[in-house]
Amino acid sequence: MVIFPEYELKPQQFHYFPIDWSKIFENSNPIHVEIGFGNGEYAAYYCKQYPEINYIGFELSITSMIKAQKKLKKDNIKNAKLILVDGKFALREFFDEETIEKVIMNFPVPWYKNSQSHRRIILKEFFEILSVVLKNGGCFELVSDQEWYVKEAKENAQSTGYFEVFQIEKNPPREFYTRYEKKWIKFGRDIFKLRIKKIKSGRIERLIGGVQEMPHAKGKIDITKINSLKEAVFKESDKIFIVKGIYKDINSESYVIKIISTDKDFVQHYFLCLYRKDNEWILKLDSESNPYRTPAVKWSVKKIMEVLS
Structure with a gap:
């Protein structure tokens, strides 16, 4: 605030x-x-x-x-x-x-x-x-x-x-x-x-660095699969994310997906927006929750689109 x-x-x-x-x-x-x-x-x-x-x-x-x-x-x-x-x-x-x-x-x-x-x-x-x-x-x-x-x-x-x-x-x-x-x-x-x-420098691996692009995905999907995502857990190496909620707009073909992701010990809560545009569906980060673009955040966009495809 x-x-x-x-x-x-x-x-x-x-x-x-x-x-x-x-x-x-x-x-x-x-x-x-x-x-x-x-x-x-x-x-x-x-x-x-x-x-x-x-x-x-x-x-x-x-x-x-x-x-x-x-x-x-x-x-x-x-x-x-x-x-x-x-x-x-x-x-x-x-x-x-x-x-x-x-x-x-x-x-x-x-x-x-x-x-x-x-x-x-x-x-x-x-x-x-x-x-x-x-x-x-x-x-x-x-x-x-x-x-x-x-x-x-x-x-x-x-x-x-x-x-x-x-x-x-x-x-x-x-x-x-x-x-x-x-x-x-x-x-x-x-x-x-x-x-x-x-007195001496070490070495570390960073999660983010360089230009921060807004992760997004688009393509054709089977929207009937979306309810199967609720409470689904995805894990790959040090990346984990959980789908905590799915909310549909009653007036349009658009959804908000609540995600909790973890990169090693760094946890973030954020939302993804899924909506139809012409003959394709687009999935991207919600601009209000706006998390850091860590590997787990980027992967959550890619993986959810993959599951729905």
Whole structure:
């Protein structure tokens, strides 16, 4: 939800990746990224304290996006952009090699249970991504009230061989304390900080890159097969998609198909539009849901048309 459009970006509408951030900010200032900006307290302070940097924040909560935009507007911040997106996906897909000076994570969700461990952002793959997008000498800082989580992050960073990994600091001095952080300290909870510095570049595979074309398909189909798609699951390598719903326009030969797709661990919800034009049927992405054009998204268009043909 856009409250102040000067702050929120929607990269899924962009036509080329990685993003040229110098065009977005209209300068070549150093890029600092915060993963999980919460209500925007830290972002507003950080941008005001360091006007010489370009700040980019990632979040998954619409509520947080609204609160953060309000805080940035109140402080008349000029050097910040906010995006609703998974942070690991964004780091891997939005940034060219060696373009980020610093990445910050303040109190990420630790996902305590073993069954949830795959959802933790600080897995080895995350640090492999950092090794590519961070500048040589660029740093990553993690702050958490969960010591085990910080230790796990340290071990995963060390295992890559791409970083100088510093000792974990307990209750380090902080230039800014958020409202929740002050509350935790008041109740006697310890705070732990990990800092690492890039010394070597790794390699990664990206899901998207280059020109982003709108996937579509057209041809002759047997429309009587469409109901067989409901709840169908399709899987190929790291690509999966599920047909969650099919809706027909009562006044025309057109349909909307609800899809949930997954590329490795990146999940998207979107709609496909199917309609007749002359003697052919056309299947394409719905412009409102507008997902990132990942391999699973492109494949869902191709595969559904194949099944109906």
